[in-house]
Amino acid sequence: MSRRLHRILGMIAFSVLLLLSITGLYLNHIDLLTPATSSTSTPFAARITSMAIHPQDPTQVYLGTRDGVFHSKDSGRTFVKISLPYPAQNVVSIFFNHGALSLFIVLENGLILNATDPPYIWQRVLAPSDANMIVAADAQNGRLRLASREAIYQLDPMTHAWEKTSFTDKKNAADLIYDLHTGQAFPYLRLINDAGAVSLIILSITGLILFFKKKKKKAKNK
Amino acid sequence: MENMTIAVRVFFLFFLILPFIRCYPLLAAETVYLTPQQALEIAFPDSTSLTPRTITLSADLKKKIERRIGVTMPEDRFTIYTSRIVTKPDGYALILDEIGKHLPITFMVAFTPQKQVKSVQVLVYRERVGSNVRQPNFLKQFISKSSQDSLSVGNDINGITGATMSSWAISAGVKKAAVIVEELDNPL
Numbered sequence: 001m002s003r004r005l006h007r008i009l010g011m012i013a014f015s016v017l018l019l020l021s022i023t024g025l026y027l028n029h030i031d032l033l034t035p036a037t038s039s040t041s042t043p044f045a046a047r048i049t050s051m052a053i054h055p056q057d058p059t060q061v062y063l064g065t066r067d068g069v070f071h072s073k074d075s076g077r078t079f080v081k082i083s084l085p086y087p088a089q090n091v092v093s094i095f096f097n098h099g100a101l102s103l104f105i106v107l108e109n110g111l112i113l114n115a116t117d118p119p120y121i122w123q124r125v126l127a128p129s130d131a132n133m134i135v136a137a138d139a140q141n142g143r144l145r146l147a148s149r150e151a152i153y154q155l156d157p158m159t160h161a162w163e164k165t166s167f168t169d170k171k172n173a174a175d176l177i178y179d180l181h182t183g184q185a186f187p188y189l190r191l192i193n194d195a196g197a198v199s200l201i202i203l204s205i206t207g208l209i210l211f212f213k214k215k216k217k218k219a220k221n222k
Numbered sequence: 223m224e225n226m227t228i229a230v231r232v233f234f235l236f237f238l239i240l241p242f243i244r245c246y247p248l249l250a251a252e253t254v255y256l257t258p259q260q261a262l263e264i265a266f267p268d269s270t271s272l273t274p275r276t277i278t279l280s281a282d283l284k285k286k287i288e289r290r291i292g293v294t295m296p297e298d299r300f301t302i303y304t305s306r307i308v309t310k311p312d313g314y315a316l317i318l319d320e321i322g323k324h325l326p327i328t329f330m331v332a333f334t335p336q337k338q339v340k341s342v343q344v345l346v347y348r349e350r351v352g353s354n355v356r357q358p359n360f361l362k363q364f365i366s367k368s369s370q371d372s373l374s375v376g377n378d379i380n381g382i383t384g385a386t387m388s389s390w391a392i393s394a395g396v397k398k399a400a401v402i403v404e405e406l407d408n409p410l
Contacts, residue, residue, distance in 0.1 A: 029383065085293040085397075086390045087376040109387060110323065113293075123294045129324045190384065 010211075014204050021200040028183045028190050028197075052094045054117075055101065062103065064091030069105055085122055086111055093137040097144075106137040106146065128153045128162040132184070149175050252348045255356065258303075258317055258330065261343045265332035266305035269312050273304045283405060290369075290401045293394065300402060311335040316402065317345065320395035322388040325349050329392060331364075331399040339364045342396055352385035355392050364393075369400035 047066040054060035061072040063079065068088045070079040082088075090108040097104060097114075105113045110127035125144065127134065136147040142157035151166045176185065183190030256264070262272055279287065279298045288294055297319075305312040313334050319326035328346035333339060342364045344356045354360075363379050374393055375381035381389040 083292060085291060085374075085394050087374060087381070089376070111387060111390075120292060121288050121294055122292055124321065126321065126324060188384075 014208060017200050018204045021197040021204070024181070025194060025197040025201075027181075028193055049091050050094045052096055052103065055096050055098075062094050064088075064094035064105065066090055069094060082120065084113065084120075086113070088113075092134050095138055097139040097142060100142065104137065104139055104144065106134055108134055110134055112137075112144070112146075125155070128164065130164075251350050252346060253353065254346050256330075256343060256345045258345065261317075261330045261345055262303055262305070262315060262332075264343065265315055265330065265341050266312055268307050269305040270308055271306045273306075274301050275304060276301050277406060279402075287398070287401050287405055290405075291394070291398050293398075295398065302403075302406070313340055314403065316399045318395045318399055320391040320398075322349050322352060322391045327355070327388060327391055327395075329395060331396050333400070333403055337368055337400070337403055339367050339396060339400065341365065342392065344392075347388075349388070352382075352388035354382055355385045355388040357382065360389060360392075364396050367396075367400070369397070369404040371400075373397040373400065 048063050049066065050064040052062040052064075054062075059073060059075045061076045061079075062082075063070045063072075066089065069082045069084065069091060071082050072079045084105070088105060088107060088111075091105060092108045093104070093106045095104055096102070102114055102116050104125075110131055110133075112125040112127055113122040114125055115122045127146065131146060131148040131151070131153060134146050134148055138145050144155040146153045146155075151164050153162045153164050155162055179185035180189070181193075183193045262269075266272065277300050279300075284295060284298050300316055300318075303315045303317075305314060313332055315330050315332040317328065317330045319328050321327075325348040327344060327348070329342060329344045331339060332341045332343075342361045344353075344361075347353045347356065360380075360382055364373070367373055367378070372378050373396055375386075375390050379389070379393050381393075
């Protein structure tokens with residue numbers, strides 16, 4: 001009975017470990033493993049993360065996705081991928097600066113691009129050096145605001161300096177755990193996580209092979 | 223049992239040093255890999271003369287280049303090094319600063335007389351993370367490319383995991399250099 005229970009639990013643990021290893025590996029390399037959209041005219045194959053509508057012409061729609069920025073001139077019926085000077089992977093936010101007609105594109109890794117309407121000569125805005133991962137952004141009258149998981153940053157349009165307002169004085173343990181899981185806590189953790197995940201996959205599969213080989217041997221001996 | 227105690231100690235030590243490791247990427251570490259002279263000698267080993275020439279772009283030309291590369295340029299003055307073997311043109315090179323994540327990366331792009339990329343070399347890297355953009359496997363992807371190529375990560379250039387923005391910056395910088403060199407009437 002106990003041996004049977006051990007085997008059942010082992011099989012459950014095997015499935016969970018395999019699933020966790022594969023998904024962990026995927027999350028650590030989401031940029032590389034997410035298939036790029038095959039078409040430059042449809043944003044729907046990529047994950048849409050944000051949307052902006054032109055303040056003066058509502059037929060113009062912009063979509064930020066995991067694989068770039070798309071522009072529609074017919075209220076979203078058709079889209080064209082905008083050519084950007086940098087690969088716009090993982091767009092966190094796309095918005096018009098309220099009060100002005102400049103478009104902002106903010107990427108998760110802190111790359112910020114700003115331009116007026118076509119022909120889009122983009123200007124790079126430097127993100128604050130301590131903002132690890134941008135999660136949201138907006139702008140009003142030239143005052144760009146960014147939110148990371150730790151603070152809100154506000155760009156002074158006159159001095160071009162970032163003012164930081166931390167959310168809490170206590171470090172959130174969940175953030176550290178998340179960073180450990182996704183390999184962002186420190187350099188090369190991704191590689192360590194990868195090695196661990198690949199080892200777990202190999203161990204799970206070889207364990208399963210050994211388990212069935214043992215079973216076959218036992219059946220032969222009988 | 224003793225092994226177990228060692229494992230527990232290592233585990234706790236890891237969590238003790240974790241906050242310091244988290245600050246590691248924020249610390250800047252300027253590393254000079256090559257001087258301009260060394261980089262030029264590597265790019266043009268047979269050169270008999272290397273002449274620097276400072277070029278100031280006119281407002282119109284600057285705008286034209288910005289439109290082609292799709293991004294504004296903070297600088298309008300560049301020094302172009304011209305290499306010759308006796309009197310025969312051997313190529314030319316541009317040294318650029320391109321912002322990686324937060325700090326500029328200084329690198330040199332060398333061209334053949336046909337305006338194709340001959341080599342790319344990183345001279346100074348300032349950020350703690352991402353210095354592996356110096357890897358020959360990454361830099362050799364630019365060889366033989368010209369301003370007509372996309373020169374962007376995800377298209378004709380493969381980026382580097384762990385140096386995402388640095389590889390984007392180098393690619394954008396090479397494109398900028400290629401366009402500048404093409405737009406200048408007579409760079410040699």
